[in-house]
Amino acid sequence: MASLERAGSLPRFRFLIVLTPLLCGLICAFLTNIPVSVLGGVVPPPLLALVPIYFWCLVRPDLMSPAAALAIGFAEDALSGGPPGVWTLSFVLTYALVARYRDSFAGLSGVAAVVGFAAASSFACAMAYAIVAGLALLTPGAHLPPLGPSVSELAMTVVFYAPTVLVVSWLHHKLVGASRGDI
Amino acid sequence: MANAWKIARKGNAQLPLVIVIALAVVLVLLGKAQSGLFDKARAHVSDAMAPMLEKVRVPVAGFDRWMGSITEIFSVYEQNLKLKDENARLRQWRNVAIVLQGRVGRYQQLLHAVPDPKMNAVLARVIGRANRPFLETMILDAGRDNHALPGQAVMDPRGMIGRIYLTGNRTSWVILLTDLNSRIPVTIAPGNVQAIMAGDNSPMPTLDMVSHTVVLHAGDQVTSSGDGGLLPAGLPIGTLVSDGQGGFRVALLSDATASQDVEILNFSKPPEAPPANAQLPAEAAGLKPEAPPPPPVPAATTPQAQPVKPKLAAPAPKPEAAAVQPGDTEDVDR
Numbered sequence: 134m135a136s137l138e139r140a141g142s143l144p145r146f147r148f149l150i151v152l153t154p155l156l157c158g159l160i161c162a163f164l165t166n167i168p169v170s171v172l173g174g175v176v177p178p179p180l181l182a183l184v185p186i187y188f189w190c191l192v193r194p195d196l197m198s199p200a201a202a203l204a205i206g207f208a209e210d211a212l213s214g215g216p217p218g219v220w221t222l223s224f225v226l227t228y229a230l231v232a233r234y235r236d237s238f239a240g241l242s243g244v245a246a247v248v249g250f251a252a253a254s255s256f257a258c259a260m261a262y263a264i265v266a267g268l269a270l271l272t273p274g275a276h277l278p279p280l281g282p283s284v285s286e287l288a289m290t291v292v293f294y295a296p297t298v299l300v301v302s303w304l305h306h307k308l309v310g311a312s313r314g315d316i
Numbered sequence: 317m318a319n320a321w322k323i324a325r326k327g328n329a330q331l332p333l334v335i336v337i338a339l340a341v342v343l344v345l346l347g348k349a350q351s352g353l354f355d356k357a358r359a360h361v362s363d364a365m366a367p368m369l370e371k372v373r374v375p376v377a378g379f380d381r382w383m384g385s386i387t388e389i390f391s392v393y394e395q396n397l398k399l400k401d402e403n404a405r406l407r408q409w410r411n412v413a414i415v416l417q418g419r420v421g422r423y424q425q426l427l428h429a430v431p432d433p434k435m436n437a438v439l440a441r442v443i444g445r446a447n448r449p450f451l452e453t454m455i456l457d458a459g460r461d462n463h464a465l466p467g468q469a470v471m472d473p474r475g476m477i478g479r480i481y482l483t484g485n486r487t488s489w490v491i492l493l494t495d496l497n498s499r500i501p502v503t504i505a506p507g508n509v510q511a512i513m514a515g516d517n518s519p520m521p522t523l524d525m526v527s528h529t530v531v532l533h534a535g536d537q538v539t540s541s542g543d544g545g546l547l548p549a550g551l552p553i554g555t556l557v558s559d560g561q562g563g564f565r566v567a568l569l570s571d572a573t574a575s576q577d578v579e580i581l582n583f584s585k586p587p588e589a590p591p592a593n594a595q596l597p598a599e600a601a602g603l604k605p606e607a608p609p610p611p612p613v614p615a616a617t618t619p620q621a622q623p624v625k626p627k628l629a630a631p632a633p634k635p636e637a638a639a640v641q642p643g644d645t646e647d648v649d650r
Binding site for chain 1: 332333335336337339340341343344345346347348354357358361362365369372443444445446447448449450451453454455489496514516517518522
């Protein structure tokens with residue numbers, strides 16, 4: 134694998150490197166929504182696409198722009214089969230929250246970093262639930278969605294954060310690099 | 317990693333963020349107005365993924381079933397005894413059902429009843445499942461090429477699982493009865509109580525639109541009512557169970573998490589031609605239909621300006637003497 138410096142010196146790969154966070158988010162959205170349940174439907178799949186958004190929003194917000202968060206949320210909506218726009222708006226609002234308190238989130242490390250991500254993903258799940266509940270209230274005779282599956286999804290997302298962020302971090306160091314001047 | 321957090325600087329992304337949030341809100345509202353916004357894309361994606369899903373499904377299926385039954389592994393003995401008891405009782409009921417089926421057939425012959433519509437069925441395999449907080453669906457390996465169409469009922473050997481809501485060329489998406497957006501007109505027997513069964517993403521759907529005057533009991537049978545002509549009547553769905561709060565929920569007969577092969581029922585009822593608008597109120601009131609308006613005469617008042625006098629309809633003919641009386645059927649039966 135080419136190192137950061139070598140990759141940055143090749144102009145023809147620059148476009149691909151800039152798109153790495155977005156592509157990573159799209160791949161995570163795709164992996165999450167493969168309609169094969171390996172847990173017998175006991176728990177919903179984790180929101181893997183939120184990990185690249187959170188990670189690169191803190192590390193390289195110039196590469197993970199609001200438009201990229203919008204595109205990843207759009208992919209999540211399109212692939213999940215759910216109501217359109219729910220995860221799009223949820224991811225964008227979460228991006229706004231993380232960007233607003235970026236210094237606080239970025240200062241966390243170790244277990245506190247997991248807690249920080251848990252807070253961000255709690256916000257994302259709460260927003261998604263609120264949007265779906267709001268849409269349900271607009272429909273006559275509709276029921277509010279149960280809270281349990283959202284809590285399960287949140288728990289799975291937090292559990293899968295550590296392995297996913299390891300992969301994302303490895304990709305970041307190998308492809309993107311820490312310094313803005315490299316690209 | 318800590319260095320990496322500190323290297324990046326805050327960008328001036330406030331304006332794009334506001335615009336992007338506004339775009340996302342518009343997308344939510346657009347999705348509410350046109351729920352089928354992504355349907356075509358989803359159908360293409362599932363069509364393209366179908367071969368890969370079929371290959372992945374085989375090794376995953378065993379693990380999937382094992383995980384699905386892991387909660388029941390400690391109660392296998394009790395369940396076995398319970399199933400043996402239930403099986404013995406069901407055998408008795410099966411004999412009763414066979415006798416009653418023959419009796420109903422004879423009644424239908426005597427009454428010249430309209431036969432039930434013939435239904436073709438397409439056997440399909442479940443190649444994918446999605447269990448998301450706001451969506452419960454499954455993907456089948458039959459699509460428009462196999463004459464699967466949106467709205468058709470999907471059954472497993474025990475009962476109804478859901479309805480097709482999206483079809484590609486080779487795949488179909490099924491909205492499960494437990495999904496938040498599922499609404500099915502049902503009949504509750506005994507009593508022929510009409511209701512709407514609504515999913516709420518819990519394992520047991522709820523009942524809406526039940527008349528306050530009817531009394532339901534746990535164990536009552538729930539079948540599709542056929543209202544609206546989208547689904548055939550009489551498809552087995554489940555039984556009523558108490559929800560512990562004075563209400564009832566429907567325990568489904570089917571098990572969507574374990575079903576591997578399902579049937580898509582091709583039920584198409586010809587749409588009823590609505591009666592002519594001008595005749596409907598008059599006939600409903602027992603009046604003769606109006607005569608067609610005379611051709612317009614120049615320099616005269618229009619037909620609409622003429623007052624219309626209602627005319628009484630001729631008395632209805634008496635029913636034929638040979639009509640079957642309720643007592644007759646009892647005699648025939650005896």
